[in-house]
Amino acid sequence: MKAVNFGIDLGTTNSLIAKYENNKVRVFKNPFGQKETLASVVAYRKDRILIGDKAREYLTKDAVNVFGGFKRKMGTDEKFYVVNIDDNVTPVELSTLILKELKNFVQGEEIPEACVITIPASFDSMQSNATLKAGKDAGFKDVFLLQEPIAASLAFFNNSAGESQKSEGYWLVYDLGGGTFDVALVKSTEGELKVLDHEGNNFLGGMNFDTAIVDKLIVPEIIRQTNIENFEDEFRVKYGKYEMLYYQIMYYAEEAKKELSQSPSTVIEFSADIDNTKHDFYITITKAQLDEIFLPIINETISLLKKILDNNQLTAQDIHQIILVGGSTFVPQVRQELTDQTGIPVNFSIDPTNSIAIGAAFYAANKFYEPSAKIVSEKETEQAVEEILSSIDFNPIDLTVEVSYNRSSRDTEEVLLIACGGEYENKYYRITRADGGFDTGLIPLKAKKTEFLPLISSHNNSFTLHVFDEHKTELKDFAKELSIAQGVYNIDGQPLPHDICIEVDDMENKTTKLEVIFERNSLLPQKRTLYREISKTITKGAPESIIINILEGDKNSRASSNLTIGCIEISGKDLQADLIKGSDIEIQLHLTDSRVLNTSVFLVMTQQEFKNVFSVSEKQVNIGRLKEQFIQLEIDLTETVRQFQYNEDDIWEIRASALLSELHEVKKTLFKLKDNDKSDDKYVIAQKVLRISQDADKLGGNERIAMLIETYMTRKEEVFALISGADFIKDEMLSQYKKIELSEPSFIKSKNVSVIENKLQQLHDLYWKAMSNTTSFLISIFIEYKNASANEYKDYNAAKSIMRLADTALEGEKYPEFRRHVFHLSSLLKRVRFNFNNDFKGTGIG
């Protein structure tokens, strides 16, 4: 036997599905739009069946083909004639479709085989049996029913630790949804919950609040401003001239209602063409106004609540609390009026929108069923074999579904051709896009069918084609995954062979790093605007400059391993005013079909624009940047030689040393070059540096790469352990850690030494960050700082006073304050770690 665990709130307006697991309940979200709720509406459109929110859009427009609120008709012999299919559907069939759709919310894990479905307290046996049938028809092996007020109570009691001991007696469950209201009297005796009485109104809910705002506050204001007497009549005319305004205002009214739950007043602002004149409206609505217009609606619910108490000869003192359910109970006045008018404490500790589904899941945790794939004992084997044999379908479905489409596209939509063979009649297909933005609904299969698939630009669009039988149950074996890359690879377009990057400063490490602008394989033309900050102050007329260096190569490698394809230098002499560190710079880049790079640089502070056009065939070299790239490569190669020496790897040491010597051959010439040198020397040297840098990445071969990956993996574990034990900014560090981890497959696959070293460096930085956010490490560092001599500090007196403050914070266990003082102390030390290049100028772009 297995616990059912799945609970379903099959609501009149909205439905939800939840699952009990590991002592908690999880409410599933709709893969289309990530909402927990599914509108309980089914639309039979001309060529397809829509279920849920999309169907609701057509509810008022196509009433003969779209059905909502059918829960009220469960258990009756009422049928709905559907014009588009020329057939009748029953409330059970419609409920079955909703339940099947809810099953689709549960993705990537076990498919629910059994469930608990909630029903209103008012449901009689016929209605209950109809719900059971809908559950079975939806493919649930076992279905258990639970009354909604009991489900809400269960959610409440399971959420309130210790409350269950005090739960004996009477409770009221007040359920005010979008369009319906129910109130139930629940009695709890020795852990048993029972609904004693209930009252309700099927046409009272949150919609009445929105309508009241429109009718009583917004429409009178429109009339006052426009002086149109018959506006109110015309406003409500179906398909009338103010229909658009009506929807707009209904939306604003709902937004205002939400805002006034938290603020004392709000403003609704809109413009509208009324009688061919444009009017601007600015309507202030206060909470006091809302309270006044909501009161009659709330009073109606309270009178039903009081009726229950009277009918059962109970007083307010007999009731423990009122448990609130339904989204409309978020309105503060509902809570206030209930408290004031009944004198009964109101409890809104549970989420009113999903509490019934949650309660159903709690109940489901204690209900059991026999799963389909059961484990059999030895004695049962013979019987089990027979069962398995009988369950095998020796007559598989005679159906073939073939698809044809372009795997890449430059268009905003792509055609999909579907060809079917065999018994495709009375079967359906449905195509969904993985991001949740597209769903065809259920469409009948035909021998040949065409579907237009909308694509998100510059993105790999994943679709799934699902096939369903005549009962709208999915035939999983026929599902197909489709993938269309928009804006990437296309026989008509030219993909970029390498990454295009910009070189930006890494001031912390006194070096530069590459930031990708256009990814490899992006389809030309490409356009992008980068927003950065100036990383050093440049005064007007001064010789310093900022350098915009555009490179082609591998985004993960060092700058010197990439080819410069565009370089703009803006010096102080070009400036109309001083350019202060931290001011904004906008760099717009446009790479044409023929790979001509157009750049436009805008300095926000001086309001100056610099435009350049570069041809990729022309070499671009900035001598200042080349010198710094040279220094970085020299440092890296020296370190590589040292590592090979340490590992006694003579062969690779010789090769690394040879590269270093080759680099040194051009050092003298390079550092003699003036910035305005006109000779070809800079091109020759740049080419040599590029080749040496690329060769340096190959040093050590696969063994070095394997070693680096091993070091990376070990360091990764250490860093994770450190972050887990850190005392400050844990979430921030974890997110940085996950970012590195996410890029793991691509950088390991690159087999490029500098790429992997770059990731190791990021891990290394994170390692120190984690250390410096761990109190025990800070304490050991603090002791080291205290023992440092006076001449190791820039200002020893200041350091001593900070040491005293740190001591006090430590004694008082004020660790965040202590951490601040230790950081401050570290900034007063003269020594600067890992500062290889003190003359680092960089690009000036942060």
Added chain:
Amino acid sequence: MQSSLQIINQVFEIQTKLNDLNEASSFERNMNRLFAIFEDEGFVVKNPINEMYQESRTDCEASIVGNTSSKMKITKVLKPIIYQKNGEQMQLVQKAIVIVEQL
């Protein structure tokens, strides 16, 4: 994430108002910058105004003005479509609230 969506919606509303006032060009750079910042934070914002509307568009929540038809167009956008990037994947995190009309 909820507060990020609220900020994006506010910026979108400001942009819409500036368009209505014919003032959008004065703030174009700032707006582009703001949307670029949102994208850096993983949120891709899309305004579906004037796009064709089909019932298969689950990226929009529509109110239909007039009769329904197979050719409908989005004529007003009250809230934009927002996707969240997660590595190579995109996920719809806010449906647009739109008004559509027959062509």
